[in-house]
Structures are given as structure tokens and as C-alpha cells.
Amino acid sequence: MSSSDSDHDRDHDRDRDLTSRSAAGLAAAVRSGEVSAREVVDAHLARIEALDGSVHAFLHVTADGARARADALDAQRRSDGPESLPPLAGVPVAVKDVLCTRGVPTTCGSRILEGWLPPYDATVVARLEASGAIAVGKANMDEFAMGSSTENSAFGPTHNPWDLGRVPGGSSGGSAAAVAAGFAPLALGTDTGGSIRQPAALCGVVGVKPTYGRVSRYGVVAFASSLDQVGPFARTVEDAALLLEAVWGHDPADSTSIPTPCEPILPGLERGVAGLRVGVVRELTEVDGIQPEVSAALEQAVKLLEQAGATLDSVSVPSAIYGLPAYYLIAPAEASSNLARFDGIRYGLRVVPGEPGSANAAAMNGATRHAGFGAEVKRRIMLGTYALSAGYYDAYYGQAQRVRTLIIRDFDRAYEHFDVLLSPTTPTTAFPLGDKVDDPLAMYLSDVCTIPTNLAGAAAMSIPAGLDGSGLPIGVQVLAPGLGEAVMFRVARALELGFGFAARARPGGPA
Template structure:
């Protein structure tokens, strides 16, 4: 294991902690020191809980010393995306609308992390309400790619990807509606997984598009990410969409790293033009490597994938428009009084608050979604998108009848420049 604890993988740290060669307090303090040294440049965190993290680490060390049976990742610190509620810690979703809000409860994922003994270092930056692919839409300023500080770390979970790539945490949580775990991982050379919908609880996850949102694990290696997935996943009665089944054996699969005999599908419709030079070449090299390791690669056709992006950009704004209606200046969060109005109505306060609290990208998507759901247009837009979605799902079902997995480039480009 590296002498610099922040450079070690989560699995190596877990082994060292279990062996007693290092304490959770030492590992956690090393990462807090790293945060103090570099986060001023990278801006991965919106809130750092130094005191709480050390207290949690000390508690894990005491439990280990007492001979308790602990989880595989007990004592390994983690960063949490700021879209998950954390009791006693701010949850802003990267928005001024929730600036200063301290939730009274933990998201189920956060509860699982605490129960598994992972000290929470802090909350990571994100595009406002998870709308964006660069973190440039965070109300608190963008995160930066540690490989090149002038470039984006992806989004919406650019705080979580950059925190890993800059060695400010060995693990992080993310959420993925349309790529917000996977694209940040791709542009920062880290690893991220969007689990099957319902595989990880959404309870306490501030909703963007409820039928698409899914929490998932982020790490620097496949094994680290699988270990975190095993902690985060599982059935939750607090989430009506949660799958009532055990977490698949992801850790065993990651340790085996065996693709011999696996049938891997390449989607015909995801080829062609539109890729930045080099992206497709690296993908083809990766596919060739899988073939060398014994996998069988075949081409499959998913014709309705051509309509996926248009479908997504109707379903997501529509559901976002509905979900974000609750930020009305009446119950919690920001409240702004309209200027020049002595006795404003509730509607006037709501309008002033939403104008001040939401950023431009959020407003654009709310307007689009509200239009798509409006009387006379619902069937033509949102209703039609749901029908096409069913056809896309059928394409997936047909493809999985032929192959075990589908592969494609995660994003068509590498990290672009901020601005």
C-alpha cells in the first residue's frame, strides 16, 4: 500500500484497516488534510464535515478494537453527492433554493453508509438539481477536472468524480438520471455505475425525474466501486420502486474479472459519426482486448435508440417540472419577497422566490416540462415519449436475448473546456 494513504484504493485501505496496520482516524485525517491542500483549486466539495468525519472514524476504530464484526469497508471514508439528504449536514442540490437547508433525516443510502462504518467527509458539488453535464450549472461555481483544471469534470456529479481523481476521497456516491455518474467517470478516468432502476433506494434522494433517477457508487477501480455498490444496494420498504431482491454478486464478479465465454453486444445505432477523434479508437481497442480475453463480440440492432435522446428530453423536463413544484417558498428553502409590493400574495412570493432561487438551466427545463404536460399537449409530447420509451425498452429486451451485455463509448467526447 502507498505510504500516502490518499493514493491507496478503497480495497487496499479496507484490508489495512482490517489487519490493524492503520486506523480509520489516520485514513480520514489524511484525506481531510488533502482536502485542505487541494480543494481550493478543484472545488469538489460544497461542505466538509471534518469534526463529524473524525468522530465517525474514531467510533469505528473503537468498535474494531472491541472485537465487533464489521463490514468490508468499515473505516474507509467517503464523499456524498449533495443531492442525498444528510441529517445535520447541509443539502443544497447545488442550488440557492436550498442554501442553508439542514435535513432532519438521512437518505437510505446515507443510513447504509453510516451503519457500514464509512466516515462521511462531506458533500460534493453538482449541477443544480442534477441538471447538467459539467457542474457549470452549480449555483456555487463549477468543479474542475484534476487532470486539467481548465476542463470540466463531467456532470451532474462532477464533484464526486473530481473528488476521486484528486485523491480527496477513496469513494463517493453519485446519482444518474441520464449519465450523471457515468459521464463524469469517463472524463476523469474514474469508475462509476448506474445500477438497475430500483437496485439502490431513492428514499431521501431529492428527485429530478423519478422514473429515471438512480443512486450508484463511484470509485477509482472496478473492485472499489463494486464494494460500495454492495453496501448501497438492497431492498428498502421506504422506496416503492425498490427491487425486493438481494444485491447481485458484483464484488465476486469484480474480483474474478473473467469475461471468457461472455457474449458482448455492440449496438449498431450507436456507431457512425459524432465522436471526437480518438474516442472511437480507444473504444475499439477496448473491445479487441475483451475478445483477446475470451469474450465473443457481436453486433446487435436497436432501431428505436435513434429516438432515445428526444424521448429523454421530454420525459426528464416533464418529471422535473412536477418534482420541483414543491419549492414554493412556503414549506422550506429560500423565500424572497417581491420588490415594491407591500402586501404580496402567496403567488407573488412564490414567483419571486423561484425566479431568484433557480438558475437558468433549471428554469429552461421547468418551462419545457410544463409545456409538455400542459392541457392539449400531454398526449402529443409526454404521452408519446412514454410510448417510444416502451419501444426502446423492447429493443433492450431483444438485445439481451442475444447477448449478455451491451457496450458503447460512455461519452462522444473527452472533457471539454470550462465555459
């Protein structure tokens, strides 16, 4: 493309600049005409092309679609003027592969959906498009969002851009890594037990799990319906708010969607935390095996908020420690039912066993599920099937739902005294690939701090809080009551300012 080395270097610098900018900055630049949407998209696609071979954040890059969309926005700007552009016009975004995209492969990281082209867009995907954001690809994930490292993807793991030998977290590891690596300033993920916040922490980006019902689940391939929630990844708190505001709000196609209007986040983002009461959740801070640097980062967060004028105190949410076991009954129970539809009859993989013509539907069904699902998915289907079985329902699923009620009650009590709560996002920084693959329980424990929020149906987000001794990002978690996104973001913004964390990962060395 370039006719000389200096041109090439200039292009390269230009691309590096564009892929470092925030979503807000890119949207402003496109609107002002400083850059075209096409240039922005090309810069990100070039970076993906150059580096995703080593990160593997994407399962499918939609380069042609993204360029066409960018050209259309540029044409719109020329014909109808900059004011006609929607708020996120020209901003690249990575979309977790659990979200249905019309005519674009949607696998959920599973062999069983290989080759399936959804005939419809998820509501959030449609709203993303309406906001002007441009989907550049489908992000890798643990199969059906079951996992905390993205190693359960049937198509190979994603590598943490900060250290390619380590996991990016999961299940939305591809989305988190894409944002950390500069493949897109924004990404959508889903969070069922921490699947946005934990990878956000491990990749040094902002990750938000909104209130259950605040973002539509229509077109989100279900893992655990009563816990799943879509949310944004970004490198800045403001960008996360921009993306959340672009996709949230009532959707009549989702019966669990909350009809009340959303309190906007951005207008109050810089209001500070003076006078806010912040509780540090004892049960989520004193977890077994917590890395000292993670505890230190939380201490630092407490100090920063106090300095900014908030009142800090310790608070107990006694039932929070039962969140993990309750979660591992409720989520698999719902999953066992949600994943029953993958039977080889209507779409996706079909494996016909035995001689041609000899198989019946049940045998085909069994062979398809045997070949199509990975080990962790099978483990959870079996766990959930067992938990719902006659004679065990009350002891397992029923008991877990009672624990859930207790957790909701305990959080409600805490929020009588505090505006938001604080905890680590995850007990440790990113662990090496393969480290916990053979120890599911150890893997499950990386979500111990995030799970209670899902069970409570409330909101929480992870904010980068510096690096540990190995140069790996640490996250702190801000928890808010249901529909408390605005105050939660204010606290997150204060922490962002305090920590001054603006670093971006450099996968594969200086790029």
C-alpha cells in the same frame, strides 16, 4: 504537527500513500491495525484542504463529523476487536449534495435550498454509515442534477483534476472529481441520463448506474423520479462493487425499489469473460461528432474482450437514437412537478417582493423561484410544464413514453443474443469550461450514449479506457439488462485488467 522537515515529508508521503489506495486496501489496513481510521480520514481531509481550492469538488466538507466517526470506529476496534468492524470501516466517501444528510447542508447545487438542513438521512446515506464508510463532504453538482459539466452549480463549477481548465462532466462532477483527485476513494452520485457515467468517463474513474429500483431513492432529492438512480464512483471496479453492495437492496420506503434479492457481484468478479457474448451497439458508436480517440478506445476494448475469450459482434438498437429527445420530454416533465415544492413556504430560500405586508403567497412563490433557480432549471421546468399541458400531453409526454417502450423492447431483443452490450460512454473527452454553456443542445449531446439505459431502466457502467492525445481520460460503457450487475462487473473487471489503467489525476501539478 511535525517537529522537523523530515517528519513533515514522511507525513506527506504517508498521506499521499493513503489517498492513493483503494477502498478495499484501506478497509483491510484499518482492520489489520496498520493504520487507524482517524489517520485515513485525516490524510484525505488534508488533501482536500490542500487541493480542493482549485478543484472545488465539495460544497461542504464535514471534517468534524468525519473525524468523530473515525474515532468511534477506532474505539470500537479497540474494545470489540477488528472482526466487529463493518466492511468499509474507515473508508472516506464523498456524497453528492442531492442526497439528504441529517443536519448537514443539502443544497442540490441550488440557491433555493441554501441553508436547509434535512431532518433525515437518505436510505443510502444510512446504509453508508452502517457499512463503516465515513462521509467527508457533500459533492458539487449541476443544480438539481440538471447538466453535464457541473457548471450549472449555483456555487461555481468543479474543475477536472486532469486539467483544471476543463469540466469534470456532470451532473455528479464533484463526486467524480473527488475520487479522481484522491479526496476519497469512493463517492456516491446519481444518474438520471448519464450523470454518473459521463463524469466518470471525463475524470478517468469507474462509475456505475445500477438497475432502476436496485438502489433506494428515499432521501434522493428527485430530478426525474422514473429515471433517477444512485450509484458508486471508485478508482477500481472492485471498489465500485464494494460500495454498490453496501448501499443496494430493497427499501420498503421506496415503492419503486425492487424486492428480489441482489445477486452478489464480488464473488464472481474475477471469473473472466470467456464464453460471454458482447454486442457493440451500432447506434451508440456511430454518433455525430465522436472523437476518433474515443472510437479507437472502443476498438481496443473489443480486442481486449476478444482476447479474454468473449464473443464480440455488432448489434443494432434502432430506437436508441430517439433516446435523447424522449429523455428531454420525460425528465423535464417529471422535474417540473418534482421541483414545484420549492416555493419558499416551508424551507429554503424565501423572497418576499414589494412593500412589507403587501405580498401574497403566489407573489412570494414567484419571487422565490425566480431568485432561487438557475437558468437551466428554469428552462427544464418550462419545457416540462409545456410537455404536460392540456392539448400537448399526447404529442410530447405521451409520445416520449411510447419511445421509451420501444427502447425497452429493442434492448430486450438485443439481450436475447448478448449478455452485455458495449459503447463509448460519451462522444468526447473533457471539454473546456465555458465551452458549451451557451449551447444547451451541444451540452445535452454529451449524454447521447448514456440516456438510453436510463429510459430502459437497465444497468450500465463506465470504465477508464486510457487517455487521449491531450492526456484526458476516455471512458467505455458496459451495458447490461436489468439486474445484470454481476455479469456487467465481470466484463468491466476484464476491461480494467486489459487497459491496465490505474493512473490517478494530479490536480495542480505533483501533489
